[in-house]
Amino acid sequence: MKKRHIADCINKYAQSGAVRLHMPGHKGYRKGNYGFLKSVYPVDITELSFSDNLAAPTGIIKSAEDDIARLCSCNRAHILTGGSTLGVLAMVCAVKNRGKKLIISKSSHKSVYNALKLFNIEPVFLQEDLSCGLPSPNYLNANIVENCDNDVIGALLTSPDYFGRVSDLQYFASNLKKQGKLLLVDGAHGGHFARTFNNGYPAKYADIWVDGAHKTLNTLTQGALLLVNNEELEDEVENALNIFSTSSPNYIIMASVENGVKDLFELSEKRLNAFENNKKIIENSILDRGFSLLKCDDQFKITVDFCAKVNGIKAQEEFEKQNIFVELACDRFMLLMLSPYITKVQALKVAKAFKGLKLQMGSEHFGTLFIELERKLSYINAINAQSELIDLRECAGRICAENAGIFPPCYPVITAGEVFDNRVIDQLLHNKSTFGVFDKQVKVVKEF
Numbered sequence: 001m002k003k004r005h006i007a008d009c010i011n012k013y014a015q016s017g018a019v020r021l022h023m024p025g026h027k028g029y030r031k032g033n034y035g036f037l038k039s040v041y042p043v044d045i046t047e048l049s050f051s052d053n054l055a056a057p058t059g060i061i062k063s064a065e066d067d068i069a070r071l072c073s074c075n076r077a078h079i080l081t082g083g084s085t086l087g088v089l090a091m092v093c094a095v096k097n098r099g100k101k102l103i104i105s106k107s108s109h110k111s112v113y114n115a116l117k118l119f120n121i122e123p124v125f126l127q128e129d130l131s132c133g134l135p136s137p138n139y140l141n142a143n144i145v146e147n148c149d150n151d152v153i154g155a156l157l158t159s160p161d162y163f164g165r166v167s168d169l170q171y172f173a174s175n176l177k178k179q180g181k182l183l184l185v186d187g188a189h190g191g192h193f194a195r196t197f198n199n200g201y202p203a204k205y206a207d208i209w210v211d212g213a214h215k216t217l218n219t220l221t222q223g224a225l226l227l228v229n230n231e232e233l234e235d236e237v238e239n240a241l242n243i244f245s246t247s248s249p250n251y252i253i254m255a256s257v258e259n260g261v262k263d264l265f266e267l268s269e270k271r272l273n274a275f276e277n278n279k280k281i282i283e284n285s286i287l288d289r290g291f292s293l294l295k296c297d298d299q300f301k302i303t304v305d306f307c308a309k310v311n312g313i314k315a316q317e318e319f320e321k322q323n324i325f326v327e328l329a330c331d332r333f334m335l336l337m338l339s340p341y342i343t344k345v346q347a348l349k350v351a352k353a354f355k356g357l358k359l360q361m362g363s364e365h366f367g368t369l370f371i372e373l374e375r376k377l378s379y380i381n382a383i384n385a386q387s388e389l390i391d392l393r394e395c396a397g398r399i400c401a402e403n404a405g406i407f408p409p410c411y412p413v414i415t416a417g418e419v420f421d422n423r424v425i426d427q428l429l430h431n432k433s434t435f436g437v438f439d440k441q442v443k444v445v446k447e448f
Contacts, residue, residue, distance in 0.1 A: 004262065005060040005067070006255040009051055014042035022046055023248070045251050054079065054249045055242060064258040068225065071265055072194045072211070073203040075231055078241060079257045080224040081249040084188035085111040086241075087210035087226040091184050092119060092156070093240035094208065094233050098182070099153035103145060107135040107370060107411040108158055109186060110435060113379075113403050122380045124152065128370070132294070132305055133332065135370045137167040145175045154182030159202065160190045162409040163335065164298030166200040173205035182230070188212030191225070192300060192339075195264050196272075200297055208233060216300050216339060219260030223253045267340055275340040278347035282336070285351035289359070294333070302336040309359050319353050328408045330369060330431075335408075369409065371427070373418040377445065382417035386446040392428055392437060395420040398444040404428055404436030412436070420444070 020027045028042040045051060052059035061079065069077040080086045092102070092115035104112055105126045116123055124144065128135035137159065145155055154176050159167040173183045185202040187193070191211040193201040202209035207230035213219040228237055279302070283293060286304055294303035306312055316329035328335040336350070376399050377385065387401035398420050405412035406427065414424045420442070428437055436442060 003067075004255065004259055005063040006251060006258050009060045010043045010045055010251050010255060013045055013048075013051070022048065040252065043252055043255075046248065051251065054081075054254065055245070055247070061254065064254070068258065068261050069227070071261055072225070072227055073201075074227040074229050076228040076234055076237075078226040078228070078237070079249075079254050080226055080241075080245070081222055081253045082224070082245060083214070083222045084109075084186065084210045084212035084224045086244055087188075087212075087224050088112055088186055089115050089118070089244050090226055090237060090240035091186075091208050091210060092116065092121070093243065094236035095153050095182055095184070096121065100151040101149075102153050103148075103155035105135065105137070105139070105158060106415060107161065107409075108156070109188065110403060110405065110407075110410055110412065112156060112158075112186065113412065113415065116379065117383050120380060121153070122378055126155075130370065130372070133369065134163060134294070135161075137161055137165050139167075142168070142171065145172055145181075148176070148179050148181050152181060154184065154207075156184040156186065158186045158188075160187070160193070160200065160296075160298050162189060162411070163294060163303050164189070164296030164301040166190075166197075166297045169200070169202060169205040182207045182233075185209035188224070189215050189298070189301075191219075191260070192216045192264055193298075194261075195267075196299055197297060203227070203229065208237065213257050213260045216337070217260030218256070218263040218339075218341070220253050220256040222250075223257040223260065225257065225261075271340050274344070275338070275342065278342050278344050279338060281344070281347040282338075282350050282354070285354040289354055289357065291354075300338050302338065304334040304336070306332060306334070308332075310357050311360070314360075315357055318357060322349070322353050324350060324353055333369075369406065369413075371413055371421075371423050373414060373421065373424070375418050377417035379415060379417050382445055387443045388446045389438060389441040390444055392425055392440050392442050395442055395444055396422055396425060398447075400442070401445045402436050402443040404434065404442055406431045407433050407435060410435070 023046050026041045030038050047053045052061040054061055065077045088111040096119040101122045101124050103124045105128055126139040127141040129138040129140055155172055157167045176183050183206045185206040187202050187209050191213045208228050211225040213225055214221050214223040228234055292305040292307055312329040312331055312334045326334055327337045382401055400414045400416050400418050403412040403415050413427050428434055
């Protein structure tokens with residue numbers, strides 16, 4: 001499948017020498033000292049008579065989406081230029097009138113919580129099993145889907161999760177379907193599962209799901225997909241996308257989404273085998289140093305557990321001195337996101353970096369990325385309550401009024417309605433990249 005509908009179209013226009021009396025303002029300008037932008041401007045176009053319209057596709061975009069739908073085994077595929085976040089918002093918007101509650105895990109991405117907040121939907125929390133301080137999709141109360149009350153829309157699961165573990169989608173889909181409930185899936189990290197892990201791919205189970213193409217495919221940042229199997233929801237999905245999507249989607253991103261999906265299915269077995277060999281080079285170097293590998297279902301991810309022999313933040317600093325940049329590093333863990341485009345030379349360089357780490361005990365902090373907390377208010381009641389900003393160091397015992405967490409992984413350490421304790425405070429103070437923290441202040445429910 002060599003045809004790239006969107007890329008072929010914009011490349012042809014870029015080479016045509018056309019007079020551009022339309023937006024964007026750069027007019028395809030090739031001159032000037034702009035580095036790589038000189039090659040980007042000519043292919044950056046807008047909706048023209050021949051270039052279709054993402055809001056109501058009938059031409060090249062429609063052809064690209066139809067190809068993607070066939071490859072991803074769904075009834076309808078929607079290309080997104082606003083990342084998986086756009087897909088999550090649209091997905092929840094599309095089902096908002098079907099109930100007042102949605103089953104989720106606490107370790108859902110912050111976009112899930114924002115969608116619930118926006119549409120006044122109460123989360124019903126799955127209780128996550130903790131392993132090594134990380135939540136896993138081995139839900140301890142998964143049976144809540146077996147007897148949903150009338151207000152429950154269904155479940156929105158994150159699968160695979162940030163660390164590459166998948167949920168038992170078949171179990172959830174089977175029990176929800178019996179009750180006329182919906183299964184939605186945030187598969188932002190599993191776009192490649194359409195080929196590499198078919199049994200864990202939502203196409204067999206979900207009514208609607210998100211693929212974050214840019215995270216694991218040969219796709220530019222912000223490129224994603226919203227995929228629909230339940231045709232009854234298609235009108236609401238299209239309405240939601242019209243609300244949340246930009247009216248000026250980037251054609252380069254759209255072209256890269258189409259390219260990423262098609263590249264995935266055109267990957268040769270030879271390249272995939274070479275990738276597995278390169279991955280083993282890295283994994284063996286990790287195990288040789290006495291570190292552990294977190295068990296996961298995603299062949300594109302490696303999560304290192306340093307087992308208190310090395311501090312992950314210090315390891316990250318050593319890696320960056322060698323021009324190696326990882327997805328996540330914290331006291332205990334380091335997450336490497338790979339792809340078939342990792343070369344043997346790169347794999348050997350990473351292996352050498354692991355072998356060169358000086359063994360030392362981890363820091364005394366040794367924090368966790370997930371904390372079980374006491375809940376005193378429901379999520380929606382806490383979000384809607386009167387609130388105030390107070391110093392993070394003085395909020396122990398107070399009820400959280402706005403989620404706060406760390407990114408990556410971009411899921412909350414504490415959610416609205418839960419009670420701050422010293423573990424949460426320590427985590428939020430210890431990490432540089434946080435959300436829900438404003439100049440070392442957090443929002444708590446106001447006391448009267």
